[in-house]
Structures are given as structure tokens and as C-alpha cells.
Amino acid sequence: MIGFTAPLALWLLPLAGLPLLTRWLRASAVPRLDLRPAEGASRTVDHGMTAAGVIALAALILGLAGPFLRGGTAPYRGNGTNLVLLIDRSSSMDDTFAGRAPDGAEESKSAAARRILQNFIAERPDDRIGIAAFSTAPLQVLPMTTSRTAIAAAIAAQGERGLSQTDVGRGLALAMQMTRDASGLGSRAVVLVSDGAAVVPPEVQDLVRELALEQQVNLYWLYLRTAGARSIFDPGKPGEADTPQTRPERHLHLLLQRLGITYRAFEAESPEAVVEAVAEIGKMETKPILTERSLPRRELGWLCFLIATLATLALTAARWLERPFAPARPAPLVRQP
Amino acid sequence: MTAELHLFDALAWRMSKAQAGLRQGVHRGRTRGAGEAFADIAPLLAHPDARRLDMRRSLTDPLGGFFVRRFERPTDITLHILVDGSASLAAGASSDPQGLAALLAGGLAQAARRGGDLAAVQAVGGATVLAASPSARHAGLGEEVRQMIAQLTPAGSGIGGLVDAASALPLRRVLVALVSDFNLSETELDALLASLDPRPVLPFWLRDSGLEEPPSAFGLAEVRDPESGRRRTLLTTRRWAARQAEAGRRHRTALRAIFASHGLQPIEIRDSIDIDQVIAALDEVSL
Structure with missing residues (x-):
């Protein structure tokens, strides 16, 4: 769509018809043009000059009106996915993988996750990404968008100190709801980044199950395991207590496995392992996706002025080439002997 | 000027045909009268101008008629x-x-x-x-x-x-x-x-x-x-x-x-x- 910064100038456009009424070159009188042979080249030049005049004026007036192409979004088929990053904001994320407060040598789990996720999204330009966080309550940080700057800022904003609780069940529900905004074509994925879990109440389990079936999301759990914590894949020794209260991570894993959707869990005990896991997720979530590309507003005034300049140059050249049909040098009336 | x-x-034009006209001019006229160009001979009775009597024609006329010479009147x-x-x-x-x-x-x-x-x-x-x-x-x-x-x-x-x-x-x-x-x-x-x-x-x-x-x-x-x-x-x-x-x-x-x-x-x-x-x-x- 074309817009104008000064649309009032368009009222001058009828002036562009002036070259149709007047001529550009000075005329010499030559009787009975209809009896003289007409040539195709001359006719072309004739029409071309009128056209150049009209174009020059019209382009000038259009240029004065300041045309621009409105920005917008254009649908575009890329390779990627509709991705919701569900980030754990519990306070334990602020510890290092070793379970200590971060010092200069080791970064915290959340800092490592942020850094790795930033790199991850930077390499995937076609993804539509939404961000949700959870701690005491789930929080939608950023609805699904293609804006890279918004995504990067939203991830960076997760650097604030976390809260105490871990409401992972409702966080999952929120993340799955957010995938409703996904584009029609393309897969949907939720990446849960957390270092722990909590008991998921039965009603929330039902909600998560329903949403998972409805949205058919691919679920990835990037479990940042602190040193010493039990693995989610470890079934435990026989006779050992295996309840959601004692081992919430393992039972969350079991719950997610039972959802009936593509699910994969990654355990990472170091930033390197996180990088590997994220790369693996990236490989699995590269599918055709219908996304949109934002188009910036584009000024077209220069184009108008360029056209006007070219047309004016053509008219100037015509003036430069102008000559009378025949030089007016009347002979004396009576020939002198 | x-x-x-x-x-x-010095420009002059000469008409090839005799022109009918009574006014004096320089072109050959169709009317008979005083002029320099001989036109024909007519009986004296028809053209009673004794000044232009054609003696030769009159004397040799077997019937003894009198004839006059007629001239083109320039017009x-x-x-x-x-x-x-x-x-x-x-x-x-x-x-x-x-x-x-x-x-x-x-x-x-x-x-x-x-x-x-x-x-x-x-x-x-x-x-x-x-x-x-x-x-x-x-x-x-x-x-x-x-x-x-x-x-x-x-x-x-x-x-x-x-x-x-x-x-x-x-x-x-x-x-x-x-x-x-x-x-x-x-x-x-x-x-x-x-x-x-x-x-x-x-x-x-x-x-x-x-x-x-x-x-x-x-x-x-x-x-x-x-x-x-x-x-x-x-x-x-x-x-x-x-x-x-x-x-x-x-x-x-x-x-x-x-x-x-x-x-x-x-x-x-x-x-x-x-x-x-x-x-x-x-x-x-x-x-």
C-alpha cells in the first residue's frame, strides 16, 4: 500500500496534463503537413516528448507528495517451528550447576540458559517464538512473535532474581495455551527449561493433558540437573520411596511421557551439555513453517524525483537539439541581375 | 518600393483570341472599326465608311459593287x-x-x-x-x-x-x-x-x-x-x-x-x- 506524507500536493496532479495542451519546442510554420511524408521515428519522438513532459510533471508532483510504501508483514515460508520457551524462574536457577552461588569462574544456570538460548534463537531466523516463565505463578513474558529484538529482550529480562516456588504444571498449561497463536503451517514445540519440578495437582494434570492433545505440541524438557540431584531417568532402588512428593522431577517426567505427544527430556549437568541438548532440539524442530517477515516503510520520493530528472533531461536534450525546419532567410523580392 | x-x-500579354469589346485597348477585338489590323472586306452598303473603300476589290467586282476594307478594333x-x-x-x-x-x-x-x-x-x-x-x-x-x-x-x-x-x-x-x-x-x-x-x-x-x-x-x-x-x-x-x-x-x-x-x-x-x-x-x- 502506498501512502503519502503530503497528500494535498496530489491536487496539483492535473497540472501534469499541461504538456498535452502546449508544446515544448518553438514551431516554424510549414504549410500542408498532410501533404508531406510522415516518418515513424518523428512520430515516436513527438509522442515521446509529450510523454516526457507529462511524466516529468507527474513524477515531480508525486515526489512532492512524499510517497512511501507502508511497512507491514509479508507471509513467508521458512524452516523452523512455533516455539514456546518455558523458563523456570525459581531461585535455584540462580545457582551454578554445582549448586553454589555463582562466582566469577562459573555462571549460574539461568545465565547459562539465557546465553545458550540467545545463541539458539539467533541461529533460527524463521521461528515464531513465545516466552513464558513460571515460579510461584506462571507468567506470559512474550506472546508468540517473529520479532528477534523482542525475543532477545524478553530472554535477557529473565536475569532478574527468581522466586521461591516452582509451579511447573500451570506453567506448562500456559505454554501450551500460547501455542494456540501459532501459525497454521508448522509444528508447535514447547521447550521447558528448568532445574527442578514440583507436584502437579491432578486438575492441572488434566488441563495439561487436554491442551497437549488439542495442540499436538512437541515437548522438550531441558532439565538442568544440579550436581548431586537424582536423574529423572533413574527409576530408583527397589523399595525406595517413589512418590511425586519425594521425587517430583521423575514424576513430572513420567507425567509428560504419558501425555501422548512427542516428548523428549534432556538432562544437562553443564553448560556444554545444555548446548548439545539445545542443538539436538534445533535439529528436531526444523520443519517448514508459514511465518511472516516484517517489511519496513520505504520512501519512494527518490524514485519519483529520479524519474522526473530523467524526463527533464530528455526534454533538455530536445531543447538542445532544437532547430528551425528551415532557416528563415528570405531572399530579396526581385532577383538582382 | x-x-x-x-x-x-515591360510586362505584356497577348491574347490569342479576338475579344469582344467596345472600349479601346491593345488586344485584338472582334468588332470592326478603326484599327491597324485588317479584318475583312464588306459591301459599302453594309459598312458605309467610304474612307476605307477598297479600290482594287471594287473595280474588279463583276457586279460593280463597292466594297470597303474593315479593320479590327483593338479592345x-x-x-x-x-x-x-x-x-x-x-x-x-x-x-x-x-x-x-x-x-x-x-x-x-x-x-x-x-x-x-x-x-x-x-x-x-x-x-x-x-x-x-x-x-x-x-x-x-x-x-x-x-x-x-x-x-x-x-x-x-x-x-x-x-x-x-x-x-x-x-x-x-x-x-x-x-x-x-x-x-x-x-x-x-x-x-x-x-x-x-x-x-x-x-x-x-x-x-x-x-x-x-x-x-x-x-x-x-x-x-x-x-x-x-x-x-x-x-x-x-x-x-x-x-x-x-x-x-x-x-x-x-x-x-x-x-x-x-x-x-x-x-x-x-x-x-x-x-x-x-x-x-x-x-x-x-x-x-
């Missing part, structure tokens, strides 16, 4: 100068067509006066008569006519007015001098000459070498037809100039053929008047 007009004093004619004053008369490059037409009309009027003929002028542009003067023979007529033609504003297009004026001219005792640039199509010229037809006609063709053969320099020339007002931009090249000149030559040849088909040979005036050429042409032409 008048010096140029006097160059035309005058009216020179009708018809000037094509359509807008193209103002268009000239190597010539001044209006000045030429004015000088020619004035000179012809002057010559007519000198030769004892009357001169009438009509300048017609398009469908209107732009200027006219009745047949006259007074002193200063040439200059008057010249001024009249020089001061009119050429206007109009087509030959409608000229054809009307030509048809309205008298059929006898008249010589028509048609002064025009003959920027006409063949059919138009044919119609114009046909409208003049039984009358003796002296066509003066004002030609302009600049318009006929435009220079071949490369460039753009804007032209305007003074009659139709149509404008056109031309890309002038050597080839274009050659084609224009060639087309002009072909057109003039065709026009000459039309003149010839009416028994006429135009007196072509290219850029300026060559009096000697005009006099020679008038000597040759049969009217």
Missing part, C-alpha cells in the same frame, strides 16, 4: 488578379511569400494599366475574401494593390473561397492571374483550375526552396501547419531531408501534370522574382 513596381512595366480586357491568401501565404523560409504576392499583384496591376487594360484584385483566404479592389485603371493602382496585399493577414485554409471567386469571374474579356503557393493536393488543384476553366489563366507559383528542401542537419524541428494549426515534432536527419525533398519533387511534378491537363504552364517563382524570366514566360504562353 515603386522602383520595383516599374520593373513590371481592352480586365486582368483579374486572384491571390490565394490562405494562411500558408505567411509561411516562408527562403522567401517572403506575402511580399512576393504583393509585388506580383501590384506589378501585374501596374502592367495592366500600362497596357491599357483594367485590373481587379481579389485576395481570398479560406472561404472569405480578405481584400478586393474593383477593376480600375488609375494612376498609382499598382502601389495601391501592392499595399493592400502586403497588409492583409493571411488566414483560412482550403480552396472553397477561391473556387467561389473563380466561378463568379466573367467569362469573356478577362485574363485571370492566379497567384498562389499552390500548397494544394492534386484533387484540390484540379478542382480550382476546373472552376476557372474557360477563362485564360496565368498561374504564378510562389515556391520556397527552404521549405522544399530543408537542411539535413540532425536535430529536432517543431513544425506548425498555419492552415490546420496542427503541430508536429520532426526528427531531422539526412535521410529525412532527402525523403522530404524527393516527396516535394514528386508532388510538384504531379501538380505540373494537373496544370498541363488544363492547358496551362505555371510561371514558377522560386524565392524571388526574376523579371526577365517572367517576361520570357509571358511571351511563350498562349492565352
Whole structure:
């Protein structure tokens, strides 16, 4: 769509018809043009000059009106996915993988996750990404968008100190709801980044199950395991207590496995392992996706002025080439002997 | 100014046919009377002029009748100068067509006066008569006519007015001098000459070498037809100039053929008047 910064100038456009009424070159009188042979080249030049005049004026007036192409979004088929990053904001994320407060040598789990996720999204330009966080309550940080700057800022904003609780069940529900905004074509994925879990109440389990079936999301759990914590894949020794209260991570894993959707869990005990896991997720979530590309507003005034300049140059050249049909040098009336 | 007009004093035209007319002039007359050219012999009773008794014829007449010699009474004619004053008369490059037409009309009027003929002028542009003067023979007529033609504003297009004026001219005792640039199509010229037809006609063709053969320099020339007002931009090249000149030559040849088909040979005036050429042409032409 074309817009104008000064649309009032368009009222001058009828002036562009002036070259149709007047001529550009000075005329010499030559009787009975209809009896003289007409040539195709001359006719072309004739029409071309009128056209150049009209174009020059019209382009000038259009240029004065300041045309621009409105920005917008254009649908575009890329390779990627509709991705919701569900980030754990519990306070334990602020510890290092070793379970200590971060010092200069080791970064915290959340800092490592942020850094790795930033790199991850930077390499995937076609993804539509939404961000949700959870701690005491789930929080939608950023609805699904293609804006890279918004995504990067939203991830960076997760650097604030976390809260105490871990409401992972409702966080999952929120993340799955957010995938409703996904584009029609393309897969949907939720990446849960957390270092722990909590008991998921039965009603929330039902909600998560329903949403998972409805949205058919691919679920990835990037479990940042602190040193010493039990693995989610470890079934435990026989006779050992295996309840959601004692081992919430393992039972969350079991719950997610039972959802009936593509699910994969990654355990990472170091930033390197996180990088590997994220790369693996990236490989699995590269599918055709219908996304949109934002188009910036584009000024077209220069184009108008360029056209006007070219047309004016053509008219100037015509003036430069102008000559009378025949030089007016009347002979004396009576020939002198 | 008048010096140029006097160059035309030597101009004379001789009519091939005897003209009916009573007024004294220099052309062969059809009436009998006092003159220098012998016409015939008539009985004295029929033509009672004893001064011109033909003694030889009377004496040898077996019946004893008396006969007199009769002479052609010279008479005058009216020179009708018809000037094509359509807008193209103002268009000239190597010539001044209006000045030429004015000088020619004035000179012809002057010559007519000198030769004892009357001169009438009509300048017609398009469908209107732009200027006219009745047949006259007074002193200063040439200059008057010249001024009249020089001061009119050429206007109009087509030959409608000229054809009307030509048809309205008298059929006898008249010589028509048609002064025009003959920027006409063949059919138009044919119609114009046909409208003049039984009358003796002296066509003066004002030609302009600049318009006929435009220079071949490369460039753009804007032209305007003074009659139709149509404008056109031309890309002038050597080839274009050659084609224009060639087309002009072909057109003039065709026009000459039309003149010839009416028994006429135009007196072509290219850029300026060559009096000697005009006099020679008038000597040759049969009217």
C-alpha cells in the first residue's frame, strides 16, 4: 500500500496534463503537413516528448507528495517451528550447576540458559517464538512473535532474581495455551527449561493433558540437573520411596511421557551439555513453517524525483537539439541581375 | 518600393483570341472599326465608311459593287488578379511569400494599366475574401494593390473561397492571374483550375526552396501547419531531408501534370522574382 506524507500536493496532479495542451519546442510554420511524408521515428519522438513532459510533471508532483510504501508483514515460508520457551524462574536457577552461588569462574544456570538460548534463537531466523516463565505463578513474558529484538529482550529480562516456588504444571498449561497463536503451517514445540519440578495437582494434570492433545505440541524438557540431584531417568532402588512428593522431577517426567505427544527430556549437568541438548532440539524442530517477515516503510520520493530528472533531461536534450525546419532567410523580392 | 513596381512595366500579354469589346485597348477585338489590323472586306452598303473603300476589290467586282476594307478594333480586357491568401501565404523560409504576392499583384496591376487594360484584385483566404479592389485603371493602382496585399493577414485554409471567386469571374474579356503557393493536393488543384476553366489563366507559383528542401542537419524541428494549426515534432536527419525533398519533387511534378491537363504552364517563382524570366514566360504562353 502506498501512502503519502503530503497528500494535498496530489491536487496539483492535473497540472501534469499541461504538456498535452502546449508544446515544448518553438514551431516554424510549414504549410500542408498532410501533404508531406510522415516518418515513424518523428512520430515516436513527438509522442515521446509529450510523454516526457507529462511524466516529468507527474513524477515531480508525486515526489512532492512524499510517497512511501507502508511497512507491514509479508507471509513467508521458512524452516523452523512455533516455539514456546518455558523458563523456570525459581531461585535455584540462580545457582551454578554445582549448586553454589555463582562466582566469577562459573555462571549460574539461568545465565547459562539465557546465553545458550540467545545463541539458539539467533541461529533460527524463521521461528515464531513465545516466552513464558513460571515460579510461584506462571507468567506470559512474550506472546508468540517473529520479532528477534523482542525475543532477545524478553530472554535477557529473565536475569532478574527468581522466586521461591516452582509451579511447573500451570506453567506448562500456559505454554501450551500460547501455542494456540501459532501459525497454521508448522509444528508447535514447547521447550521447558528448568532445574527442578514440583507436584502437579491432578486438575492441572488434566488441563495439561487436554491442551497437549488439542495442540499436538512437541515437548522438550531441558532439565538442568544440579550436581548431586537424582536423574529423572533413574527409576530408583527397589523399595525406595517413589512418590511425586519425594521425587517430583521423575514424576513430572513420567507425567509428560504419558501425555501422548512427542516428548523428549534432556538432562544437562553443564553448560556444554545444555548446548548439545539445545542443538539436538534445533535439529528436531526444523520443519517448514508459514511465518511472516516484517517489511519496513520505504520512501519512494527518490524514485519519483529520479524519474522526473530523467524526463527533464530528455526534454533538455530536445531543447538542445532544437532547430528551425528551415532557416528563415528570405531572399530579396526581385532577383538582382 | 515603386522602383520595383516599374520593373513590371515591360510586362505584356497577348491574347490569342479576338475579344469582344467596345472600349479601346491593345488586344485584338472582334468588332470592326478603326484599327491597324485588317479584318475583312464588306459591301459599302453594309459598312458605309467610304474612307476605307477598297479600290482594287471594287473595280474588279463583276457586279460593280463597292466594297470597303474593315479593320479590327483593338479592345481592352480586365486582368483579374486572384491571390490565394490562405494562411500558408505567411509561411516562408527562403522567401517572403506575402511580399512576393504583393509585388506580383501590384506589378501585374501596374502592367495592366500600362497596357491599357483594367485590373481587379481579389485576395481570398479560406472561404472569405480578405481584400478586393474593383477593376480600375488609375494612376498609382499598382502601389495601391501592392499595399493592400502586403497588409492583409493571411488566414483560412482550403480552396472553397477561391473556387467561389473563380466561378463568379466573367467569362469573356478577362485574363485571370492566379497567384498562389499552390500548397494544394492534386484533387484540390484540379478542382480550382476546373472552376476557372474557360477563362485564360496565368498561374504564378510562389515556391520556397527552404521549405522544399530543408537542411539535413540532425536535430529536432517543431513544425506548425498555419492552415490546420496542427503541430508536429520532426526528427531531422539526412535521410529525412532527402525523403522530404524527393516527396516535394514528386508532388510538384504531379501538380505540373494537373496544370498541363488544363492547358496551362505555371510561371514558377522560386524565392524571388526574376523579371526577365517572367517576361520570357509571358511571351511563350498562349492565352
